[in-house]
Amino acid sequence: MRMVDVISKKRNGEELTKQEINFVIEGYTNGTIPDYQMSALAMAIYFKDMTTNERVHLTMAMVESGDQIDLSAIEGIKVDKHSTGGVGDTTTLILAPLVASVGVPVAKMSGRGLGHTGGTIDKLESIKGFEVELDGNTFSTLVNKNKIAVVGQSGNLTPADKKLYGLRDVTATVNSIPLIASSIMSKKIASGADAIVLDVKMGSGAFMEDIEGARELAQAMVQIGNGAGRNTIAVISDMNQPLGFAIGNALEVKEAIDTLRGEGPADLHELCLTLGSQMVYLAGKAQTIEEAREQLEAAIKSGAAIEKFKTFIASQGGDASVVDNPSELPTASYTIEVEAKEDGYISEIVANEIGIAASILGAGRTTKDSEIDLAVGLILNKKVGDKVTKGESLVTIHSNYESVSDVIEKIYQSYKIRQKVVETNPLVYDIIQE
Ligand code: URA
Ligand code: CA
Numbered sequence: 219m220r221m222v223d224v225i226s227k228k229r230n231g232e233e234l235t236k237q238e239i240n241f242v243i244e245g246y247t248n249g250t251i252p253d254y255q256m257s258a259l260a261m262a263i264y265f266k267d268m269t270t271n272e273r274v275h276l277t278m279a280m281v282e283s284g285d286q287i288d289l290s291a292i293e294g295i296k297v298d299k300h301s302t303g304g305v306g307d308t309t310t311l312i313l314a315p316l317v318a319s320v321g322v323p324v325a326k327m328s329g330r331g332l333g334h335t336g337g338t339i340d341k342l343e344s345i346k347g348f349e350v351e352l353d354g355n356t357f358s359t360l361v362n363k364n365k366i367a368v369v370g371q372s373g374n375l376t377p378a379d380k381k382l383y384g385l386r387d388v389t390a391t392v393n394s395i396p397l398i399a400s401s402i403m404s405k406k407i408a409s410g411a412d413a414i415v416l417d418v419k420m421g422s423g424a425f426m427e428d429i430e431g432a433r434e435l436a437q438a439m440v441q442i443g444n445g446a447g448r449n450t451i452a453v454i455s456d457m458n459q460p461l462g463f464a465i466g467n468a469l470e471v472k473e474a475i476d477t478l479r480g481e482g483p484a485d486l487h488e489l490c491l492t493l494g495s496q497m498v499y500l501a502g503k504a505q506t507i508e509e510a511r512e513q514l515e516a517a518i519k520s521g522a523a524i525e526k527f528k529t530f531i532a533s534q535g536g537d538a539s540v541v542d543n544p545s546e547l548p549t550a551s552y553t554i555e556v557e558a559k560e561d562g563y564i565s566e567i568v569a570n571e572i573g574i575a576a577s578i579l580g581a582g583r584t585t586k587d588s589e590i591d592l593a594v595g596l597i598l599n600k601k602v603g604d605k606v607t608k609g610e611s612l613v614t615i616h617s618n619y620e621s622v623s624d625v626i627e628k629i630y631q632s633y634k635i636r637q638k639v640v641e642t643n644p645l646v647y648d649i650i651q652e
Contacts, residue, residue: 219237219238219241221241221242221245221251221255221259222255224238224241224242224259225255225258225259225262228259228262228263228266229258229262229266230266231266233268233269233271233272234268234272234275235275236271236275239272239275239276239279240275240279242256242259242279243276243279243280243282243283243378244279244283246378246381246382247283247284247377247378247381253385256382256385257385257389257391260382260385260386260389260391260394260397261389261390261391263391263394263396263397264390264391264393264394264397267395267396268396270441270442270445271445272396273396273399273400273438273441273442273445274441274442274445274446276396276400277399277400277403277404277407277442277446278404278407278446279378280376280378280379280382280400280401280404280408281376281404281407281408283376283377283378283379284373284374284375284376284377284378284408285373285374285375285408286375286407286408286410287327287373287375287408287409287410288410289325289358289410289412291354291358291362292323292325292358292361292362293323293362294321294322294323294501294502295322295323295412295413295500295501295502296323296324296325296410296411296412296413296501297317297322297411297412297413297414297415297497297500297501298326298406298409298411298413298414298415299313299414299415299416299417299493299497300402300406300414300415300416300417301416301417301419302402302416302417302418302419302424302425302426302435303419303424303425303457304417304419304424304457304460304461304569305334305335305457305460305461305465305569305570305572305573305576307461308341308461308462308464308470308473308474308477308486309417309461309486309489309490309493310326310328310338311338311341311342311470311471311474312474312477312478312482312486312490313490313493313494313497314326314366314368314530315366315478315523315524315526315527315530316478316490316494316514316517316518316523316526317494317497317498317501317514318364318365318366318526318530319365319517319522319523319525319526320498320503320513320514320517320522321365321503322365322497322498322501322503323361323362323365323366323501324361324365324366324367324368325357325358325361325367325410326338326366326367326368326369327368327369327370327371327409327410328368328369328370328371329370329371330370330371330583333573333577333582333583334465334572334573334574334576334577334581334582335465335466335467335470335573335576335577335581335582335595336467336581336582336583336590336592338368339368339370339371340467340590340592341467341468341470341471341474341592342368342471342534342536343467343592344467344468344471344547344548344592344593345471345531345536345537345540345547346536346537346540346546347535347536347537348531348534348535348536348537349534349535349536350368350369350370350534351369351370351372352367352369352534357369360533360534363533364526364529364530364533365526366526366529366530367530367533367534368530368534375405375408375409376404376405376408378404379400379401379404379405382397382401383401393425395434395435395438396438398425398435398438399435399438399439399442400442402416402439403439403442403443403446406443406448407443407446407448411448412448412449413448413449413450413500413501414443414448414449414450414451414500415450415451415452415453415493415496415497415500416436416439416440416443416450416451416452416453417452417453417455417489417493418432418435418436418439418452418453418454418455418650419432419454419455419456419457420432420454420455420456420457420647421456421457421458421459421569421643422457422458422566422568422569422570424457424569429454429647429648432454432647432648433454433648433650436452436454436648436650437452437650437652439452440452440650440651440652441652444652449500451496451500451649451650451651452649452650453489453492453493453496453646453648453649453650454646454647454648454649454650455489455492455645455646455647456643456644456645456646456647457569458566458567458569458602458643459566459567459569459598459601459602460567460569460572460573460598461483461485461486461489462477462482462483462485462486462598463483463597463598463599463601464595464596464597464598465572465573465576465581465595465596465597465598466576466579466581466593466594466595466596466616467581467590467592467593467595468547468548468549468592468593468595469595469596469597469616470595471540471544471547472544472547473486474527475524475527475540475541475544477490478518478523478524478527479518479521479523479524480518480519485601485645488645488646489645489646491511491514491515492645492646494510494511494514495507495508495510495511495514496510496649497510498510498513498514524541527541528541547593548592548593549593549616550591550593550594550595550616550617550618551617551618551620552615552616552617552618552619552620552622553614553615553616553617554614554615554617554622554626555611555613555614555615556611556612556613556614556615556626556629556630557608557609557610557611557612558600558606558607558608558609558610558611558612558633558635559608559630560608560635561606561607561608561637562605562606562635562636562637563603563604563605563606563635563636563637563638563639563640564600564601564602564603564604564606564612564633564634564635564640565602565634565635565636565640566602566633566634567598567601567602567632567633567634568631568632568634569632571628571629571631571632572596572598572628572629572632574628575596575625575628575629575632576594576595576596578622578624578625578628579591579594579595579596579615579616579617579618579619579622579625580594580618581594581595591618593616593618594616594617594618595616596613596614596615596616596629597613597614597616598612598613599611599612599613599614600612600613600633602640602642602643603640603641603642606635612629612633613629613633615629
């Protein structure tokens with residue numbers, strides 16, 4: 219087989235076979251296919267698209283390019299959740315103990331990652347003593363016993379995706395539905411998930427800015443998942459403002475604690491119940507979505523959810539007393555209020571700009587090796603639809619620097635204020651099952 223023939227076949231809009239896709243991915247991973255040929259193929263895919271069969275073959279070829287996590291020692295159906303981007307997304311921290319508290323096994327592998335705030339692993343490390351490096355045996359024992367454990371990423375998962383993603387980044391081929399969908403799904407499948415719940419964000423802070431694009435991406439991922447034998451559902455949710463109030467690592471842990479007690483922000487609470495009920499349903503712990511939702515609501519109300527969070531922290535060496543005393547979490551030296559310059563209604567909070575503001579404070583990483591300041595971040599005092607009067611606080615900055623003029627500037631750029639009453643967007647636009 220010759221790569222040039224595969225490229226011209228795709229350029230002509232024909233469907234590639236499983237053998238051809240495997241040839242490409244194996245060759246590209248081991249270096250026998252050079253970047254320039256892979257670039258040409260990525261561009262051909264960008265213009266000519268891929269059929270569902272091709273997308274499944276591409277995903278599975280990337281899964282097989284590296285290590286695959288074996289979760290077979292863990293009892294039950296392992297459901298994983300993935301959010302496509304978003305700023306200040308605390309859902310994993312809430313969903314993991316929440317669904318575990320109704321008996322769904324959560325065997326979560328999580329990254330640190332680059333971003334405006336840290337990954338789930340960084341957030342958990344704001345809890346004193348919390349250990350994110352567990353050997354495989356301890357990990358599966360903990361999940362079987364408590365239904366929950368979270369471990370830092372290890373192993374060489376989907377090297378083909380790493381290499382291809384890097385190439386796409388510099389060849390203007392990132393924004394291709396078959397390539398995005400196979401990239402995301404390959405990582406979920408390689409991490410050992412039996413079933414997958416996707417949270418596809420839509421809006422100014424997301425990959426997809428409109429409902430058509432979001433629906434197309436969601437459908438692509440659901441079809442790949444189902445085609446690969448993993449029951450998959452996608453929720454399309456709003457990202458025209460950050461979720462919840464908190465953006466920052468320790469601040470989000472505090473917000474997760476509030477939400478697990480039923481005292482969190484309404485949007486975060488609602489999205490966690492929506493995603494959580496899909497997870498419980500896919501795990502076979504409820505006959506219907508409604509029944510799943512009732513179980514989760516009951517777990518919050520009875521205190522089972524927050525108790526599960528304590529068990530989870532303690533079983534990984536962390537100091538679970540922070541749950542009852544969140545003031546023990548790292549705190550910043552200064553709090554600074556950002557006041558509204560005019561009266562009106564909040565019409566949008568550009569998530570990306572707010573994310574940059576948090577990252578300037580040190581809440582996120584700019585390079586793989588940079589240090590995160592776990593204490594710093596932002597609390598949004600006003601959200602879309604809220605009325606605001608001049609001088610009221612829009613945002614509270616938690617900072618370890620006294621001077622934050624550049625952060626304040628970003629916050630003003632992010633907050634759009636209008637004179638008319640603003641209608642809020644729905645939180646959940648659609649749920650895609652096939
Ligand atoms: N996230 C991924 O992991 N891959 C993509 O291609 C896009 C977003
Ligand atoms: Ca948040």
